[in-house]
Amino acid sequence: MTTFTKKALLSLSALTLAMSASFGALAESVKSVAVTAIVEHPALDSVRDGVLATLNEAGYEEGKNLKWQYQSAQGNTGTAAQIARKFIGDQPDAIVAIATPSAQAAVAGTKRIPIIFSAVTDPVEGQLTPSWEASGTNVTGVSDVLELGKQMELIKQIVPEAKRVGMVYNPGEANSVAVVTALKKILADYNLTLVEAAAPRSVDVGSAARSLVGKVDVIYTNTDNNVVSAYEALVKVGNDMNIPLIASDTDSVKRGAIAALGVNYMDLGKQTGRIVLRILEGENPGDIKPQTSENIQLFVNLSAAEKQGVTLSQELIDSAAEIIR
Template sequence: MKTNFLKKVLWASVATLALSACGGEKALEQAAASGATDTKTLAITAIVEHPALDAARLGVIEALAAEGYKEGENLTVNFQSAQGNMGTAGQIAKQFVSDNPDAVLAIATPSAQALAAATTELPIVFSAVTDPVEAKLVASLEKSGNNVTGASDVLPFEPQIELIRELVPSVKNVGFVYNPGEVNSTVVLKALKEKLAPLGINVVEATASKSTDITQAANSLVGKVDVFYTSTDNLVVNAYESIYQVAKDNKIPLIASNTEAVERGAVAALGVNYTDLGKESGKIIARIFKGEKPADIPVFIPQKLDLVVNKKHAAEQGIELPAAVLERATTVQE
C-alpha cells in the first residue's frame, strides 16, 4: 500500500513538471514571437513639452507596444522634462546615466546633446533632431560610429519655399524668429538664407533666448517682413501663441514647418507627422532592446510630408488660401 502510494505521488509530480515545462515553453515562445522576453527600462527626456514633442513621445510608446514592449507590463518608463532649461537637461542626463536604463530616448536637439555629453556607453536614441551631424551627435547618417542614433525631422527646403511663395507671391522679406542657442535653428537659418538669396528674397532674423522674448522679437520685425516663417525651434514652438498674436494683429501670414503649429496659429505648415516620427524612434529602440547596437542603425530620415492649412488663421492674417494649396492639403482646418 505504501509503495503504491509513493508511486502515485511520484507519477503525479512528474506529470505536473511536464505540464509546467510545456506551459513555460509556450510562454517563452509567445514572448519570443513578440520580441520581448524580459522587462526593459527606458528613460525619456525632452527639452520642453509642447504638442510636437509630446506627439513624438507618444509615438515611441505606441511603436514599442506594437513590438511587444508594453508600459506597465514588461516596459518601465521614466520621463523627465527639462522645461526649456539646458542646465536641467544636463542634470537629467547625469541622473539617467546613473540609473543605467536599457536605453535612453532624447527628444529634441538640446536634450540629445546633453545626453551625448554625459555618456559614451548608454544607448541613446533621439527623435525630432533636425541635423544630428551638425549637432555632433553622429559622425554620419548612415553609421553613427558611437552609442547614438535616432529619427531626424529634417525637411527639404525647396517645398517649404514653394509654399511660402505660393501663399505670398509678392514676398521679398521673410521674418525668422529663433533661439541662437539651438543648433537645429541656426542650421535652418543658414540654409534658408542660401536658398532664398538667388530668388531675390531676404531673411530678416530676430533672436529670442527666452520664451518671454518671443513677442518682442516678433514685433521687431513688423514693417520689415512680408511673412513669418517658423522652424522647429523649441523655444518658439513652446510660445507659439505669442508669435501668432503678432501675426494676427499686423496681418502678417505665419507659415510653419511643423504641422502641430497650424492649430496654434499658423496659416499653413508642410512638415513631418511627429507621431509617426516617434514611431520610427520607437522601432529603433526595440531593435536595441533585441540586441542591436546604435552604431549599426542608420538615422531615419522622413520621406513623407503633410500639408496642413487653416482657413480661419489665413483670413485673420490677411490672405486667402489658393485652390491648389487646398486641393493638395492633407488636412484643412476650418
C-alpha cells in the same frame, strides 16, 4: 539533525534557488527606456507618445515588462543636463532624447548606453553623430530635417509678392542656427531676403515677433523649441498686424499658422520607436544609420489665412492632408 530536518532544509534551499532564478529571469525580461525632452509642446509630446505606442504594439507594457521614465527640461538646458545624468545613473537599456539640447546632454554623458535621438534637425551640426552614416558609436536616431527649397516654394504659393522673410529663432539652438545658415544660401534663388529676430527664451518670442513688424512680408518658423512652445505669442502678432505665418511644424497650424509643410510628429515618434525596438532586441545603435522622416504633409488653416489677410488657392487647399477651419 534528523533526516527529516535535513530534507526540509534541502527543500527550502532548492525553493529559494528556484525563486531567485525566477526573479532573475523576470528582471532580465523587463526592459527600461528613459525618455528626455527639452520642453513640452504638441510636436515633441507626439514624438514621446509615438515611441510608447510602438513599444506597446510590440508587446511592451508599463508595469509588466517595460520600465518607462519621462522627464521634460521645461526649456532649460541646465535641467536637461541634470535629467541626462539621472537617467545615465539609472542604467536603462535605452535613452530616447527628444530635440537637440536633450540629445546633446545625453550624448555628452555616456558612450555606453544606447541613445536614440528624435526631432533633431541636423545631428551632424549638433555634434551627435560624425555623419549621416552609421556612427559606430552608441548614438543613432531620427531627424525631422526638411527640404528648405520646398518651404520657400510654399511661402511663394501663399504670399506671391513676398520679398522679405522674417524668422524668429533661438540663436543658442544648433538646429535653428543650421536652418538660418542654410536659408541664407538659398533665399536669393527665390528672390527673398532673410530678416532675423532672436528669441533666446520662450518669453522673448512675442517681442521678437513685434520687432519684425514693418520689416517683413511673411514670418517663417522652423521647429525651434522656444518658438513652438510659445507659438501663441507669434500668432497674436501675425493676426494683429496682418503678417502671414508659415510654419514647418504641422501642429503650429492648429495653433494659428496659415500653413506648414512638415513632419507628422506622431509618425516620427513611431519611427523612432522602431529603432528603439531594434536596440532592445540586441542590435547595436552604431550599426543603424540616422534616419529622416518618412511622412511629410501639408496642413492649412483657413481661419488663420483670413485673420492674416491671405486668400489661399483652391489648388493648395485641395492638396492639404489636413484642413483646419
